[in-house]
Amino acid sequence: MGTMAEGPHLAVVGAGPAGLAAALAAAARGVRVSLIDSAAEAGGQFYRQSAAALGARRPQVLHHQWRTWERLRDGLAAHVAGGRVAHLTDHHVWFVEGQSDGFTVHALLGPEQEQPVAVRADAVLLATGGYEKVLPFPGWTLPGVVTAGGAQAMLKGGLVLPGRVAVVAGTGPLLMPVAAGLAAAGAEVAALVEAADPKVLVRHARVLAAHPAKLAEGARYAAELARRRVKVHVRHTVVAAHGSERVEAVTVAALDGDGRVLPGTERRIACDTLAVGHGMLPHTDLAEALGCRLDGTGVAVDDEQRTDVPGVWAAGETTGIGGAVLSLAEGRIAGLSIAARLNSRTPDPRSYETAAKARSGLREFFAILDTVYAPPAHWTEQVTDDTVVCRCEEVPASAIREAAGELGAGDVGTVKLLTRAGMGWCQGRMCGPAVAGLARCEFQPSRRPFARPVPLGVLAGTDFDRHHTDSTDPTEIGPS
Numbered sequence: 066m067g068t069m070a071e072g073p074h075l076a077v078v079g080a081g082p083a084g085l086a087a088a089l090a091a092a093a094r095g096v097r098v099s100l101i102d103s104a105a106e107a108g109g110q111f112y113r114q115s116a117a118a119l120g121a122r123r124p125q126v127l128h129h130q131w132r133t134w135e136r137l138r139d140g141l142a143a144h145v146a147g148g149r150v151a152h153l154t155d156h157h158v159w160f161v162e163g164q165s166d167g168f169t170v171h172a173l174l175g176p177e178q179e180q181p182v183a184v185r186a187d188a189v190l191l192a193t194g195g196y197e198k199v200l201p202f203p204g205w206t207l208p209g210v211v212t213a214g215g216a217q218a219m220l221k222g223g224l225v226l227p228g229r230v231a232v233v234a235g236t237g238p239l240l241m242p243v244a245a246g247l248a249a250a251g252a253e254v255a256a257l258v259e260a261a262d263p264k265v266l267v268r269h270a271r272v273l274a275a276h277p278a279k280l281a282e283g284a285r286y287a288a289e290l291a292r293r294r295v296k297v298h299v300r301h302t303v304v305a306a307h308g309s310e311r312v313e314a315v316t317v318a319a320l321d322g323d324g325r326v327l328p329g330t331e332r333r334i335a336c337d338t339l340a341v342g343h344g345m346l347p348h349t350d351l352a353e354a355l356g357c358r359l360d361g362t363g364v365a366v367d368d369e370q371r372t373d374v375p376g377v378w379a380a381g382e383t384t385g386i387g388g389a390v391l392s393l394a395e396g397r398i399a400g401l402s403i404a405a406r407l408n409s410r411t412p413d414p415r416s417y418e419t420a421a422k423a424r425s426g427l428r429e430f431f432a433i434l435d436t437v438y439a440p441p442a443h444w445t446e447q448v449t450d451d452t453v454v455c456r457c458e459e460v461p462a463s464a465i466r467e468a469a470g471e472l473g474a475g476d477v478g479t480v481k482l483l484t485r486a487g488m489g490w491c492q493g494r495m496c497g498p499a500v501a502g503l504a505r506c507e508f509q510p511s512r513r514p515f516a517r518p519v520p521l522g523v524l525a526g527t528d529f530d531r532h533h534t535d536s537t538d539p540t541e542i543g544p545s
């Protein structure tokens with residue numbers, strides 16, 4: 066099939082499992098798709114690809130479910146070659162503008178993120194995934210301390226190890242693949258330190274038994290770690306990282322039943338890398354700027370993955386954390402729904418019955434994981450007053466405690482005004498949960514008008530009210 070000059074146009078933001086599955090399903094049903102992603106290659110976090118210039122000979126050894134990736138990759142290539150999908154790499158979307166007759170997706174192009182691009186579409190799918198929750202502890206700003214997903218991204222994307230001797234710590238199902246991946250790539254993994262007690266999962270045997278593939282995946286990682294003699298400490302936490310120029314060791318300690326450090330259980334482990342993660346949070350900036358309702362921390366969607374804003378769908382971890390397979394199922398449902406709705410039809414639920422079944426089962430499964438894998442309830446007790454919490458503005462824990470205590474701040478916004486915590490480059494994306502925890506107020510994703518920092522010149526030159534004419538070729542886009 067040649068370039069499709071006619072037909073409705075969908076903009077998909079995010080080329081991870083969810084965005085890819087949606088783009089393929091929609092494009093196969095006559096929708097012109099612009100697949101927009103900030104990365105240089107499709108794949109998202111789970112299928113993160115290394116740059117072609119690095120010449121990875123066997124990239125599959127760093128991945129799981131490689132056959133699914135091959136299917137997605139080849140499907141995308143066929144749709145791009147057929148002119149049905151325009152894959153816009155290195156496009157950093159900062160705002161999606163809703164208009165009376167559609168949407169304009171505003172992006173910044175290239176590594177410098179200075180060249181503005183606007184993509185006009187009839188519908189938008191937000192598939193922007195999630196980001197890691199980071200909690201501070203003494204020494205967490207030392208070079209060599211990275212997030213667990215960051216270590217994984219270095220390995221998959223850059224084919225490099227963050228160091229030679231690693232401790233992997235925090236909580237959540239991501240820690241096992243990260244530890245196994247680092248070990249398989251040649252790092253010595255001195256310890257895996259998990260705050261939760263996975264044995265608690267046994268209480269949910271009925272739900273777990275319905276997911277033998279997930280159980281087998283967990284068992285494979287556990288066997289791999291055992292084979293490589295990685296010491297696994299459950300119900301333990303890192304209380305401090307030590308070093309002068311960079312991390313040289315960490316102190317870990319056991320936790321009691323309430324999530325408090327048990328005095329006298331501290332032990333020091335030498336390492337040059339600490340990969341630490343405390344779970345993930347959905348990316349919701351673009352959805353919130355569009356006015357989409359949230360459900361908890363994720364974007365609220367209906368059975369067809371529609372948000373409450375007409376013309377806007379959301380799929381994958383932007384709607385809640387649940388792994389790549391759930392993202393694939395949600396993406397497919399969204400793609401089928403979009404293809405039907407853009408052609409003024411109601412989608413036939415039978416067309417996505419299998420995906421819907423997988424979706425409900427996996428949502429139930431991950432809801433349980435969410436209750437089991439939580440940061441230690443009293444993690445703030447380990448954060449000394451001089452620990453920097455907001456790295457952008459260098460705000461120590463003492464300032465946040467003072468704001469919430471003597472100065473009476475009762476929410477993250479007021480703490481920010483009093484201390485500048487969350488006012489820097491990352492706009493609180495990193496320190497938000499930590500500030501909320503230390504100030505003892507509820508964490509809510511802060512509403513930001515733009516998802517990315519935007520040069521003032523770009524902002525001044527963007528005509529938000531301009532009426533855009535639709536491009537007939539999905540590859541035909543121009544500066545805004």
Ligand SMILES: Cc1cc2nc3c(=O)[nH]c(=O)nc-3n(C[C@H](O)[C@H](O)[C@H](O)COP(=O)(O)OP(=O)(O)OC[C@H]3O[C@@H](n4cnc5c(N)ncnc54)[C@H](O)[C@@H]3O)c2cc1C
Nearest residue numbers: 079081082083103109110111158193194214381382388389
């Ligand atoms: C750092 C990290 C590493 C991970 N590693 C693993 C792992 O090894 N194993 C595992 O099972 N799970 C891993 N996960 C979990 C993983 O996110 C999910 O399993 C799965 O990839 C979610 O799919 P998704 O399509 O919803 O989102 P993602 O795969 O996260 O894809 C979202 C895509 O949206 C793009 N994007 C986001 N915002 C914008 C924007 N404003 N403009 C343009 N593009 C944007 C991103 O570049 C990304 O490609 C990791 C998560 C993170 C954050």
